[in-house]
Amino acid sequence: MSSVAVIDYGMGNLHSIAKALQHADSRVNVQITADAMVIRSADRVVFPGVGAIRDCMQALNESGLADVIREVAQSKPFLGICLGMQALLTDSEENDGIACLNIFPGHARRFADQMLDGDGNVLKIPHMGWNQVKQTPHPLWQDIPDHSRFYFVHSYYAAPDDQRDSAATADYPQAFTCALAKDNKFAVQFHPEKSQTVGLQLLQNFLAWDGNA
Amino acid sequence: MSLAKRIIPCLDVDNGRVVKGVKFVDIRDAGDPVEIARRYDREGADEITFLDITATHDNRDTIVHVVEQVASEVFIPLTVGGGIRVLEDIRRMLNAGADKVGINSAAVFRPEFVKEAAEKFGSQCIVVAIDAKKVSQEGEESRWEIFTHGGRKPTGINAVEWAVRMKDYGAGEILLTSMDRDGTKSGFDLALTRAISEAVSIPVIASGGVGNLDHLADGITQGKADAVLAASIFHFAEYTIEQAKKHMQARGIEVRL
Numbered sequence: 001m002s003s004v005a006v007i008d009y010g011m012g013n014l015h016s017i018a019k020a021l022q023h024a025d026s027r028v029n030v031q032i033t034a035d036a037m038v039i040r041s042a043d044r045v046v047f048p049g050v051g052a053i054r055d056c057m058q059a060l061n062e063s064g065l066a067d068v069i070r071e072v073a074q075s076k077p078f079l080g081i082c083l084g085m086q087a088l089l090t091d092s093e094e095n096d097g098i099a100c101l102n103i104f105p106g107h108a109r110r111f112a113d114q115m116l117d118g119d120g121n122v123l124k125i126p127h128m129g130w131n132q133v134k135q136t137p138h139p140l141w142q143d144i145p146d147h148s149r150f151y152f153v154h155s156y157y158a159a160p161d162d163q164r165d166s167a168a169t170a171d172y173p174q175a176f177t178c179a180l181a182k183d184n185k186f187a188v189q190f191h192p193e194k195s196q197t198v199g200l201q202l203l204q205n206f207l208a209w210d211g212n213a
Numbered sequence: 214m215s216l217a218k219r220i221i222p223c224l225d226v227d228n229g230r231v232v233k234g235v236k237f238v239d240i241r242d243a244g245d246p247v248e249i250a251r252r253y254d255r256e257g258a259d260e261i262t263f264l265d266i267t268a269t270h271d272n273r274d275t276i277v278h279v280v281e282q283v284a285s286e287v288f289i290p291l292t293v294g295g296g297i298r299v300l301e302d303i304r305r306m307l308n309a310g311a312d313k314v315g316i317n318s319a320a321v322f323r324p325e326f327v328k329e330a331a332e333k334f335g336s337q338c339i340v341v342a343i344d345a346k347k348v349s350q351e352g353e354e355s356r357w358e359i360f361t362h363g364g365r366k367p368t369g370i371n372a373v374e375w376a377v378r379m380k381d382y383g384a385g386e387i388l389l390t391s392m393d394r395d396g397t398k399s400g401f402d403l404a405l406t407r408a409i410s411e412a413v414s415i416p417v418i419a420s421g422g423v424g425n426l427d428h429l430a431d432g433i434t435q436g437k438a439d440a441v442l443a444a445s446i447f448h449f450a451e452y453t454i455e456q457a458k459k460h461m462q463a464r465g466i467e468v469r470l
Contacts (some may be wrong), residue, residue, distance in 0.1 A: 050338070128219075128337075129440070
């Protein structure tokens, strides 16, 4: 039986993601854990997160999980979600600038205030709701139609230094990177665990993925 | 193409059963919340909101069980409101599988609660629910006030100013209900919806008064809402969520189909 560790560092509710992983594949052993040993021995690792980046990085650094994440992100299929994606970047503009894990070179930037949609209405921040995702070919998009809608809720977005790390974009109103991919690592800004059929498919793809792009 | 406008069916739950009050009285039984939530998910609901109207504290656990059951098989955002008064209430709902909680009268009694909740759990899961009623007279400039106790008790608080304050305190979203329209099936209070939506930078969900599909579309196009919430038109199968979305799309609104 394969296993997936969902990293628990006190940032948000992990039950949704655990339930969705279990639903995506009933045979997989899903563990919500803060234990470095369990994370190291799992076949796959999910790194979720909601909230503010300062609290996130503080929790990761104080618990020592930052080093564990850097280590397992080199070796096994690894999925970052939402704040877990932003934390993989070099740094974030949030909370007056916070150094992050630097696994994907790049920056988390805030959406500009007073952006307008096509009809001249001011776009709300956070970017909240179902938006279309334009894919770059990757095994994790298998059986998911291009431009499918996923559920987002965030005010900051990833700006990778190397555009080749971008695995998908969404428009708000300009295109921004909403998925990152490199080697065995994949990360998404949206919430697959809240994105109904297409979200469950992405999680199922992750649970079947060998980590080769 | 970009972000879709959302349709959110709302389930008023009393002692574990879905009910729908007209102006919060005359309550009709509309069925089992888990079964109804499943149907809404299949029909393409963008989120589901549960409003717990159970009066007695002892029976509050029933809503936790409902949320747990729904969250284990429905993978779209779930919001729970009603009786959220302390941080522990929020934690309990999030642990049960809710993604957001709606805070209403507790915010009116002690606005700092919203600040504490947003700091503790993040703005993304804090929805401030506002029940507003028009208090201006015919011919005067429109003015709405916050009411508590199901629309019976005035507070003297200006609704637009309150929405801005709640946003400043860390609310991630506003759920705006017109108490004049709730249960009347005569459409949203569009002027109220627009006034609040244009005053805050966070998303606004319009609620109260939906009687047909044009009302939903009007909430977006004229009310400038980011999402529309309705209960009875979906519970009693007058319309499906899918029909509502197709209608909105025909009116030029971007939806998830």
